[in-house]
Amino acid sequence: MLNFEFKNPVKIIFGKGQIVKISQEIPENAKILLLYGGGSIKSNGIYDQVMSALKGFDVTEFGGIPANPEYEVLIQALKVIKDKQITYLLAVGGGSVIDGTKFLSAAALYQGEEPWDILKNKIRTDKGMPFGTVLTLPATGSEMNSGAVITRADTQEKFGMGGPGLFPEFSILDPLVVKSVPQRQLANGITDAFTHVLEQYMTYPAQAFLQDRFAEGIMQTLIEIAPRIQQDPSDYEVAANFMWCCTMALNGLIQKGVPTDWSVHAIGHELTALFGIDHARTLAIIVPRHYRYNFEQKKEKLAQYAERIWGIQEGTVDEKAGLAITRTESFFHSLGIDTMLSQYTDDYEGTAEKIEERFTERGWLGLGEHKSIKPGDVRQIVALSY
Amino acid sequence: MLNFEFKNPVKIIFGKGQIVKISQEIPENAKILLLYGGGSIKSNGIYDQVMSALKGFDVTEFGGIPANPEYEVLIQALKVIKDKQITYLLAVGGGSVIDGTKFLSAAALYQGEEPWDILKNKIRTDKGMPFGTVLTLPATGSEMNSGAVITRADTQEKFGMGGPGLFPEFSILDPLVVKSVPQRQLANGITDAFTHVLEQYMTYPAQAFLQDRFAEGIMQTLIEIAPRIQQDPSDYEVAANFMWCCTMALNGLIQKGVPTDWSVHAIGHELTALFGIDHARTLAIIVPRHYRYNFEQKKEKLAQYAERIWGIQEGTVDEKAGLAITRTESFFHSLGIDTMLSQYTDDYEGTAEKIEERFTERGWLGLGEHKSIKPGDVRQIVALSY
Known part of the structure; x- marks a missing residue:
């Protein structure tokens, strides 16, 4: 097991009818900026619940944050924060x-001239403007971690950011919201959470027995609930397990003491930036290619995963490992998720070379748990997905 | 799944050679009271590591806190805190x-006249004197939770206490300490952690699939490492997993969203108070009796546990459940732990009645996940252990 530090101070408020508790968590005299996306919260009743809970507070609204939160939009929100002297983000x-809000939390207190530097120069945020979240779409785990990914439309780039100052003060997780999530987003959420676990698990054996068990527990639960949630997202018990799995998949716990990979995300982000493919679907495209390409490095953990998750007890390590990749791809298919780039775009020729070039330009010269995946390897992984 | 709130702000610093980091976690101008037990930290080198890390700090020492921390001793430490104007506990x-330190953290800032009231009246501590811990004996999980159990020798009583103000600010977990832990304490630690998980798991099915998986993951890991750690406590990887299991078993995570029992602890505490039996061993005495006595209430989870932990796939629910109890008792035996009260004392006659009376006097009229276990049931459970 590797040495590690772990601290996650987020207060999780989980369960039916918990949105009303917002008012207990935000200081009375706060000047709140309420941030949301395309407006689905207005049709599914969540907006009304939030506004009702915030009665008596000083609230300004900023809607329209797009999927893959765009820097250009966030800069407009930042102007509102300054103009209105906002003190709390929701x-x-x-x-x-939530990721967009984390950027704003950092940018609101940033002393430099150009907020883009936070992303470009990977500036760690030790103190941000306080914020809370009400989660309406289980998937990314952002509600209980301190990281964010921001997109810049004009340069087709996605960059990560974070720091100990960017944990939400509280996050309200009410599984009742799941019933209004479209099927496509449910499939994405399961795929996203599942791949988060894989990135922290599918490396090499690190003798972290407990972390392996926890990672496996999340994957087992996601596999168990996947067909049920697609069939009936209004099943509260299934929705609750789905929601808690997504949070636990990326709140830092299962990555402590173990090597992590994250190549799938690094490569997948490029496919979103270039083609606008849903984040989760880019992961489903890359996972099988990446694991086949780096088979030798990962086959021991792939075989353990084959045994414990997919019940594959027969065969050699290589056979089990190979079958595990096939089963993973089939799992994505069972969610209605295509796993070849060519199923998303006809314009895929040259993508592998383009991504290789971008990684080279950025100096991303070694990805994965061994830092051994070079831009040329990335090219070959992407080419396998045509 | 039940509604829940979860917040655990403890900073865990885990791994080889991490004790040196104490100095980064305590304010420079702190007046520190260093608390320890019987002095084993002086023979195993941990005291020297701690004092070396604290060079330049203002440190007062208070040693001699006994197993089952006694109120009478702690009151002496409280006097030192007041006299020396201590500001930080380690x-x-x-x-x-650690439990004794939590009591002191609460008592140091307590405004009432009589610190015993914190225990007697179950006063919740919202703010305590800040403290950190260096864990030398994995078992109780106290290093990452906000609860404590304190003993009063003159009345032979053990009482729980806690509150959100009693989380350690940091806890240093260096698995290298495990190699100097006596075999008896290793067996106790495994038993204690295993029973902590059982108390939060062995109730009734609550559709908390992920919490079940996590609980099972801790138990599977403890079973896997138990023989190895007894054979060679200097095996770092095994020690690290043992240590992390003990912490995760009682840091609040696996109890969120599920019913919990805790009858085993309530009854076990009495055996420690009456006979001085090691805490963990009292749990091993009570677990099998409690589960047999309340078989109908627990058999569904017992059967799930039989399947997933002990690999028992054949038989009816009743058969699997019954076998699971036997296997659990055998596991304790494999650790060298006796599971009958009569193996610890010849003076056991009348114990069941005495404990029944004490529970009745205290008004503990309903224990367990259904609050259905009455003092008369406790009498029968204890009598089964003779």
Whole structure:
């Protein structure tokens, strides 16, 4: 097991009818900026619940934060924060709204001239403007971690950011919201959470027995609930497990003491930036290619995963590992998720070379748990997905 | 799944050679009271590591906190805190030292006249004197939770206490300490952590699939490492998993959203108070009796546990459940732990009645996940252990 530090101070308020508790968590005299996305919270009743809970507070609204939160939009919100002397941010939405809010939390207190530097220069945020979240779309885990991914439309780039100052003060997780999530987003959420676990698990054996068990527990639960949630998202018990799995998949716990990969995300982000493919679907495209390409490095953990998750007890390590990749791809298919780039765009020729070039330009010269995946390897992984 | 709130702000610093980091976590101008137990930290080198890390700090020492931390001793430490105007507490030890430190953290800022009231009247501590811990004995999980159990020798009583103000600010978990832990304490630690999980798991099915998986993951890991750690406590990887299991077993995570029992602890505490039996061993005495006595209430989860933990796939629910109890008792035996009260004392006659009376006097009229276990049931459970 590797040495680690772990601290996650987010207060989780989980369960039916918990949105009303917002008012207990935000200081009375706060000047709140309420941030949300495309407006679905107005049709599904969540907006009304939030506004009702915020009665008596000083609230300004900023809607329209897009999926893959765009820097250009966020800069407009930042202007509102300054103009209105906002003191508290409240994100009501999924990972995009929460990630956008984290950028704003950092940018609101940033002393430099150009907020883009926070992303470009990977500036760690030790103190941000306080914020809370009301999660409406389980998937990214952003509600219980301190990281965010921001997109810049004009340069087709996605960059990560974060720091200990960017944990939400509280996050309200009411599984009742799941019933109004479209099927496409449910499939994305399951795929996103599942891949988050894989990125922190599918490396090499690190003798972290407990972390492996926890990671496996999340994957087992996601596999168990996947067909049920697609069939009936209004099943509260299933929705609750789905929601808690997504949070636990990326709140830092299962990555402590183990090597992590994250190549799938790094490569997948490019496919979103270039083609606008849903984040989760880019992960489903890359996972099988990446694991086949780096088979030798990962086959021991792939075989453990084959045994414990997919019940594959027969065969050699190589056979089990190979079958595990096939089963993973089939799982994505069972969610209605296509796993070849060519199923998303006819314009895929040259993508592998383009991504290789971008990684080279950025100096991303070694990805993965061994830092051994070079831009040329990325090209070959992407080419396998045509 | 039940509604829940979860917040655990403890900073865990885990791994080889991490004790040196104490100095980064305590304010420079702190007046520190260093608390420890019987002095084993002086023979195993941990005291020297701690004092070396604290060079330049203002440190007062208070040693001699006994197993099952006694109120009478702690009151002496409280006097030192007042006399020396201590501002920061540092517990170096196992659960007893850490629990004692939590009491002192609460008592140091308590406004009432009589610190005993914190225990007697179950006063919740919202703000305590800040403290950190260096864990030397994995078992209780006290290093990452906000609860404590304190003993009063003159009345032979053990009482729980806690509150959100009693989380350690940081806890240093260096698995290298495990190699100097006596075999008896290793067996106790495994038993204690295993029973902590059982108390939060062995109730009735609550559709908390993920929490079940996490609980099972801790138990599977403890079973896997138990023989290895007894054979070679200097095996770092095994020690690290043991240590992390003990912490995760009682840091609040696996109890969120599920019913919990805790009858085993309530009854076990009496056996420690009456006979001085090690805490963990009292749990091993009560677990099998409690589960047999309340078989109907628990058999569904017992059967799930039989399947997933002990690999028992054949038979009816009743058969699997019954076998699971036997296997659990055998597991305790494999650790060298006796599971009958009569193996610890010849003076057991009348114990069941005495404990029934004490529970009745205290008004503990309904224990367990259904609050259905009455003092008369407790009498029968204890009598089964003779």
